[in-house]
Amino acid sequence: MKRALALALLALPQIAPAQGPTVADRIQRSIDLREQWQWLTRDIATPPxxxxxxxxxxxxxxxxxxxxxxxxxxxxxxxxxxxxxxxxxxxxxxxxxxxxxxxxxxxxxxxxxxxxxxxxxxxxxxxxxxxxxxxxxxxVPPEHPSRPRGFGVVRDLRVPAENHPRPSPDGRLEALVLDDNLVVRVAGGGREAWRSQDGSPADFYDPETIAWAPDGRRVIAYRVRPGYARMVTRVVAAPPGKVQPEVVQQLYPKPGDAVDQERPVLFAVADGRRIAIADTLFPNPYYLSEATWRKDGKSVAFDYLRRGFGEARTIAVDADTGAAHVAVGEDPATFVFRDRIFGHDVGGLGREIVWASERDGWRHLYLVDATTGRIKRQITKGEWIVRDIAKVDDEKRQIWFSAGGYVPGEDPYYKQWFRVDFDGRNLVRLTKENATHELRFSPDMSRYVDVYSRTDLPETTELHDARDGRLIATLEKGDITRLTAAGFRPPERFTAKGRDGRTDIYGVVVRPRDFDPAKRYPVIENIYAGPHDSFVPKAFWPFGGFSGGDKVMGMQQLADLGFVVVQIDGMGTANRSKAFHDVAWKHMEDMGFPDRIAWMKALAAKDPAVDLSRVGIYGGSAGGQNTLNALLFHPDFYKAGIAYAGCFDNRMDKIDWNEQWLGWPVDQSYLNASGVVHAGKLQGKLMLVVGEQDSNVDPASTMQVVDALIRADKTFDLLVIPNGEHSAGRTTGPVPYAMRRHYDFFLRALRGEGVADWNAR
Structure with a gap:
């Protein structure tokens, strides 16, 4: 009986067990998500x-x-x-x-x-x-192409300077450089009036720095002693359409290299008499800005940044005597943030300067007596910062600017916009919505267009009256109905205390679309902790580069594979107080790790689905360095990382970014943060990705880490992308090869999944 029943059951049609998508199918679905979602919004506008x-x-x-x-x-x-x-x-x-x-x-x-x-x-x-x-x-070809400079500080002497004659204000004379000397002659290539006598190839006058006084009585130019022309050499191993490799070279100054030494030289036009300018007030320049004449021609000014980024000054020079004085200066205990230096010469006469400073611990505006360098008054004040300065109106003595942290309880990274008088009175708040605002003013400052949003609020575009902020018209209102119907959910905003237990640290959380709070999910941090900005997204538009940055789409693609993906701004990043930012100074190995780890622990305490026993991290450039350092210096917390195009040893990277945060001369702080020096500390799983032709970060930086890891007998993955630039691997490209490798790496390392054999597919 039992045998007959068994035979009867075997004779029935067999139903295959239900099978879900394979790992490869899930990865492909994540790759395809961007293209499926990117075109589902309506009426989301960019600033005009x-x-x-x-x-x-x-x-x-x-x-x-x-x-x-x-x-x-x-x-x-x-x-x-x-x-x-x-x-x-x-x-x-x-x-x-x-x-x-x-x-x-x-x-x-x-x-x-x-x-x-x-x-x-x-x-x-x-x-x-x-x-x-x-x-x-x-x-359109450039009308007067200038000579390139390596990161702005070393001229590429392989390229001729742009040496067209610069006419005098009345058009009768012209100035140019011949045989390395400044020459003034009759316009149109006429009779030579005079020329300097001290120029040489090793100490030449640069024609691109020539500036005439408005009255034509004086002319100034910079004399240049060339710095060290360091060349980075790269091999193009597989040039498209060719068989044999090629070699390319790039002028690439690195930390500690000698930079061009510029000295302003002032001449009387009538007879070529040289008016001496002592360099006592600008003795060790990292760079000098172009010389700018005051409107009355009585003085000329230029900005000076001391080597090591420890001092910034505006130097004013008397046109008759050559006597120099400091019109305004900044001399902090740590660093001057070059990207945020702002000075405005009121009326163009050198009497007053509107100056941005962090001297009270927050970035604010000051009115300076430019004849003495003394502060006349602080225009803005409080535990908030001035962000963008859109306009300084000399006649009305008003300033239009954005600020962060002004509104209590609001995300301090949101921009709100204001107008204020030079005396600090009549502070008018123009924007009201609890969101981040980007304003674009009409040339006469009578109108502005406001594009505002949050990560959970699509962009609204409005036209306003700039006098009082009155709404004139709503131009666009972003519609995400179809995007939401397709499954999009905005990232969750989350705030927790940092390392000191007091400072708020802000970040976002992106969860899988099929998130189940009863399950446990590995965590992956999308990291970019460069001190030059903040990076957690604040505006809505989610479609950007694969590595995330201020975008969330790449984080959603990764989350859908079964991860909780986060992005956090720890201490050491910008757009908060000076003390918050100073954490990065000479401590690039820190980069806010204690704050971000505390933030993730707070998230896990709130949400049991967050599994901190399986934490990964990925990032590119400075984020690549952060990723490697996570596995070197915090292996008890981070278990796997993918580092793209990292500046792993700051001695190998570009001069400007690294001397800004680690100073000059090169010292122990560079070694403390070096992934090469500390490679032997590696724990966990690491994947390195580098573009062969990276012109931003010397790709040899990655290969030196590879060498150190091999010598330390460490196991890791390496992906070199032929012909790849700095973003190689972080964009989908026509063939999203690196993206597949990225997803597969984390599935293997943190979930024990992955595709067994990609080549068999």
């Missing part, structure tokens, strides 16, 4: 560009299948297409030889030219001009 006459402005917004450019009259009442996108797309295709989709034109912004008869846009490295009548697109 105003015409020079202030009568119109234009912007790009999302539409069905891509983007459209919109032109708007200054009162907001007349909206129309900025140009015929189909015609422009065909003209660009004729120029490039490649098809161009009119809904996905290869630029995000443009300027009108020729009375709105043409548009000019930047496409990759080219400036492109397209006429709008009988549309034709052409590449």
């Amino acid at each position: 560009t105003w015409d020079e006459d202030g009568r119109h402005f234009h912007y790009r917004k999302t539409v069905e299948g891509g983007y459209a450019f919109v032109d708007v009259a200054r009162d907001g009442g007349d909206k129309r297409p900025a140009f015929d996108a189909g015609v422009v797309a065909r003209a660009l295709a004729a120029l490039t030889g490649k098809p161009v989709d009119p809904l996905r034109l290869p630029f995000e912004a443009f300027d009108y030219a020729d009375g709105r008869g043409a548009i000019v846009a930047q496409i990759d490295d080219d400036t492109v001009r397209c006429t709008l009548v009988q549309t034709v697109c052409t590449v």
